[in-house]
Amino acid sequence: MTDSPLDKDAAGAVAQSDVAYSQxxxxIRLVLTVSAVLVAILDQPDPERVNVTALLVLAVYAALCAAVYLFPRCQPRWTRGKLRHRLDVAVSAAVLAAVGPADIFALVFxxxxxxxxxxxxxxxxxxxxxxxxxxxxxxxxxIALPEVRxxxxxxxxxxxxxxGRVIxxxxxxxILAARRQALLREMNQVANPRFGIDRSMTAALELVRAFFMADSCLMLLDDPDSGGHMLRTVRACGPTVAPADPIDPALARAMLPEPLAQVLLYTRAWRCWCAIGGCALGHGGERSAWMPYDPGRLRQLAELLGAISFISAPVSFGRGKGxxxxxxxxxxxxxxxxLFLARIAxxxxxxxxxIDLLDRIASDAAGLERKKIALDLHDTAIQSYxxxxxxxxxxxxxAAPSNPLAADLDKLVTMAADVIAQLRDEAGRACNAAPAGDAMFLAALRRQAAQALTTYGVEIRIDADANVALGDRLGAEVLQIVREGISNICRHTDATAATxxxxxxxxxLHIDIINPHGTSAPPAFQPRSLSERASALGGIACVRQDRANGTIVTVEIPL
Incomplete structure (x- = not known):
């Protein structure tokens, strides 16, 4: 996360990258350097002891500082990053040699x-x-004043x-305050309703894990409907969607120490034979103070988490608490x-x-709408087919068996039966509120590819990264986009293969739908349905031609 404001160095750079601050x-650097030159020349009690080399270094550095200040757009490399203040430290040696360590000005520099x-x-x-x-x-x-004690x-x-340590x-x-503000701001931005609660919660927990530079971030909530507990775990380099999994009741009790409203802090001691550096504390609220907590209980919990240090805060999410x-x-x-984790929670x-509340309301409304669409689909399209x-x-x-159209008629009957089965399958899925997971998403893509080969004779190759994890909501949208792209290839091109x-x-997320177009490229076009679907997800769709006589329809969806 080197480019994120949650990163420590990046947070400082972002906070200080304002043009007014840089100027x-x-x-200030120019004023101090020019002042050092003037002090070294005019305020020297013993002209014979003037350090000409140090004075020359200061003069050159003052000229560079003047150029940086007067021409901010043409800054050399030493004016950017950590090198500039480290160079200030090196030049301070010249200041000390020129004006002497007894002068207060050297300390200011x-x-x-x-x-x-x-x-x-x-x-x-x-x-x-x-x-x-x-x-x-x-x-x-x-070196400059050997007679000084x-x-x-x-x-x-x-x-x-x-x-220096205090400063x-x-x-x-x-910088910590800037990073905390950036974290709270980004946590509000990851709550995207179109991607579902699982992706939004995973992204939020990953932000928390990255902020604390931790190995894992976990959220344990009780499920009021089932009476059990659900655990969501996010680790470094983990999937983009971490679903909430049910856990054993004994494990849930071990991870919910009493009292539930306390903020917990545990740090294992540096050495097994002493308690130096270790602590087991609990904090009851804003006006309370840190109090000792049962170290044995928290030590067992740390071993359960596989950590040497952990923090925990009570959280309330929807109807669940944990x-x-x-x-x-x-x-x-x-x-x-x-304490900041408690503020995050x-x-x-x-x-x-x-978003979770709106998602449940929208899901209930969508369920009723899906049932209506399924009935309409049955009464109109399915009955007609x-x-x-x-x-x-x-x-x-x-038709007699010797009729030359008999084989074509049989093929049309088979195609009609396949379309009816597909429509019935769509109507059944519309009535069911349970969405498909990532494994079912890939299986649905392969079924679509097999159907294109059987019906149209077009061989579709599915090339998906191993780490593609879309979740329920986004997976359903992407599946519709891919289906539309395959349908366009089968119906509007002469291609016999596609990817x-x-x-x-x-x-x-990049979706590339590629098909060869032969020696002559098709005229420029923009798939309207794919563009509308991509735009609804906040993305774009574009068409380009590659050097291998292929047409590439690319859909980009921000995550």
Missing amino acids: LVAR LFFAIVVASLRYGLAEGVRVSIATVLLYYLAAL PARLLLHAVVLLAF AQLGEMH RLYVATCGRHLGRGDA EQGLRAIDR IGLQLGLVALCRK VALRYSGAM
Whole structure:
């Protein structure tokens, strides 16, 4: 997730990528550098001790800073990323050599590099820059002023390191706040009703897992209808749709420790023989404080989750209540993480909860509409095809076996019977509210390909990625798109073979329907039905010709 604002470095870069901010930093850097040059030239008590090399370095750096500030669109590489503040640290050595460590101005220049690094990249980078500045300060001071007592320089270095650590912590809090805002904002955006509750919930839990850099994120809810419990688990590099699976009642009781309203935090100790770094705490609410929790119970739960640290918060989703878990195997989670997880469970999942309610209302309404459509389909299309079939059967009986049209009539009777069976199958599926899963989706595609080969003599090859997981709602829509594409090839082209390819590309589903067109390319066209279906899903449909004399109809659907 290097491009996501939930990523730590990307969050800092996004938060600080504003043009006004970049220009402000460039202006401050220019003012400090020019001031350092002026101090080194005009405010030097002993002109004979002027460090010409350091002064030359400062002058060149000041010229570069002026160019960056005056021409922001033509910035060299060192003005972007971590290299710019690290170069500030290196140049600070020249500042110390030119103006001396006793001058307060050198410390201001050092603090500037620490502030820029901390506000942009957080604690780790801020601490690294602080250590580097302290080492440069101490070494440059020893070289420039050998008569100064090392103890005094060491005191200055310690104070500088302490202030650098504080500034780095403030920068970390700034970036953490930006990441939390980005998470809550993105959780509202993943709630897409057209993809169903399973995909939206999986995407939301994956955002939570990625935010905490955890190994897994789990949500356990009770099912008021069945009286059981449903568990949804999202892991790194997992499928895009993680359905909720029923679990054993004993396992559900183990994962729902009392009291249910408490926020839990568990961290295993660093060593088995001591309790350093370990904790087992519970938090009852906004005005309460962290209290010790039964460490044995939470240790068993951590072993059940396969984690060294986990946080858990109560969650209420629809009519169900349960717990939200975030478990890690390589890092320790803290109290702030646990309290923010409680905020996610309380606020971040509200949009998906509303989607679930609307989805159930829409499903009930759609069920009634499907039954009406099934009855209309039976009374209009199916009855008409049955009449056509009976007429063809009667015509076949009148024709003598030696009639040259007998074979064609038998083929028409078979085609009519296949169409009637297909219509009855569609009517039966319309009456049933249970949608098809991913396995049934691929099986339906293969049945459609087999029917195209039997009826029209067109061989359809299905090429689907192994990680394609569409879920119920989107799978039904994609199935209709592929059916329409195959039907267009069979009815409007002379192709005897075609390919249907389904693949993921980032957050986009690509559907390619490919058929050869021979030596002459067809005139430009736009499939109206496919375009309307793709547009209803927020995607697009386009047609292009490849170099191998093939026509490619591509449908792109955002996920």
